[in-house]
Amino acid sequence: MAQADIDSRAFVGKTTIDPSEVEKFAAIADEWWDPFGKFKPLHKFNPVRLAYIRDGACMHFGRDRHAEKPLQGLRLLDVGCGGGLVAEPMRRLGAEVVAIDAAERNIKTALAHAEPLGLEIDYRNTSVENLKDSDEPLFDIVLNLEVVEHVANVDHFLKTSASLVKPGGMTVIASINRTLKAFALAKVGAEYILRWLPAGTHDPRKFVKPDEVKMAIGRAGMMVTANTGVSYSPLMDIWRISDDTDVNYMLTAIKAENH
Secondary structure, eight states: OOOOOOOOOOOOSSOOOOHHHHHHHHTTGGGTTOTTSTTHHHHHHHHHHHHHHHHHHHHHHTOOTTSSSTTTTOEEEEETOTTTTTHHHHHHTTOEEEEEOSOHHHHHHHHHHHGGGTOOOEEESOOHHHHHHTTOOOEEEEEEESOGGGSSOHHHHHHHHHHTEEEEEEEEEEEEOOSHHHIIIIIIIIIIISOOSOTTSOOGGGOOOHHHHHHHHHTTTEEEEEEEEEEEETTTTEEEEESOOSSEEEEEEEEOTTO
C-alpha cells in the first residue's frame, strides 16, 4: 500500500510557496486523473517527459532503458507532484519515490489513486525548504516539472531543490520560456483560444528562461548537460522533442561528485 500519512508539519521559515498558486491547483485537484478534464494537456505531454527522464537517467546511471525496472535502487524526488502523474510511472520503473506538493488536496488525490494500485509512493504535503531543513537523505534524481513557473522565488526554489541532489546525481527541470512566442501560445492560445487550460493557469511574468535556471542551479554545483524543446504537432495531436525551446523546454543537470 502507498504510505498513508501526510506530512502535515507547518511550513516554516523562508518559503517559495505562492499561496495563490497552491489554491489554484487545489481547487481542481479532483480532476488530476481525468484525461479529458482540466489536466488533459499534461496527460498528452506526459509520455514525452517520462521518456526523457527515463532515457536521461539510464544514460547517466548506466542502466538498460529496456529493462523492466531500469530505475531500481535509485531514490527520486518529485517536487510539485500534483496528483501523481509522474510519481506513479517513476515508481513502476523501479525508483524509490518521494513525492511532495504544497497543496494537501493534491496529495490526498495522489494517495487515493496510488493505494488501490498497490504503488508504494511516499507522498508528503511539504516543501523543498522543509526537506532541506530535515534529516532527509539526498536523492539520486530530483524532478521539477512544470513547477518553476508557479513558485514565489525561482532562484531560491531552484537552489534549494538542487541542494537535495546527491553528488553525482541529476535533476530534470521542465518549464515555460519567458518569450513573446510563449505568451502567445502557452498563455493566450492555450488558455483563451484552444481552452486547453483554465483561464489564469499561468502568469507569463513568472515564466523562466533556461539561462536563469542554469545560473540558479549552477550556484548549487550543478552543470546542465542537456537542454531540449518540446513542441506540439497539431496535425498529429502529439507532443514531441524538438530544437525549439522558445515555449516549452526541458533540461538535465548533473551535480559534481565533489560538491
